[in-house]
Amino acid sequence: MAKLIGTENASRVIDNAVQLFGGRGVTRGSVVEQLYRDIRPSRIYEGASEVMKLVIARDLIS
Numbered sequence: 001m002a003k004l005i006g007t008e009n010a011s012r013v014i015d016n017a018v019q020l021f022g023g024r025g026v027t028r029g030s031v032v033e034q035l036y037r038d039i040r041p042s043r044i045y046e047g048a049s050e051v052m053k054l055v056i057a058r059d060l061i062s
Ligand SMILES: Cc1cc2nc3c(=O)[nH]c(=O)nc-3n(C[C@H](O)[C@H](O)[C@H](O)COP(=O)(O)OP(=O)(O)OC[C@H]3O[C@@H](n4cnc5c(N)ncnc54)[C@H](O)[C@@H]3O)c2cc1C
Pocket: 041, 044, 045, 046, 047, 048, 049, 050, 051, 054
């Protein structure tokens, strides 16, 4: 649950930062662009978010 919430929230925060920074937010080498690329895969590895939801749901209803 912590992994799902943490990575989804981190993605939302950095997505907002990219939007705030505009073109600079997607310019290769900028801090925000680097953070976006670093954080995005966290919703995939060590259990993709969709799979996390399935695992949590199964646990809650069992
Ligand atoms: C940067 C990075 C580092 C990694 N490091 C490691 C490592 O050190 N060791 C290691 O073993 N692996 C590592 N991986 C692999 C990682 O664990 C897998 O990428 C991850 O498990 C997802 O598997 P997949 O890439 O085959 O995607 P898939 O399983 O094909 O998933 C693709 C999409 O389909 C969705 N999906 C899949 N199954 C379901 C389902 N049943 N219901 C709904 N949606 C579903 C997923 O949520 C996702 O959105 C790494 C991956 C990345 C990106």
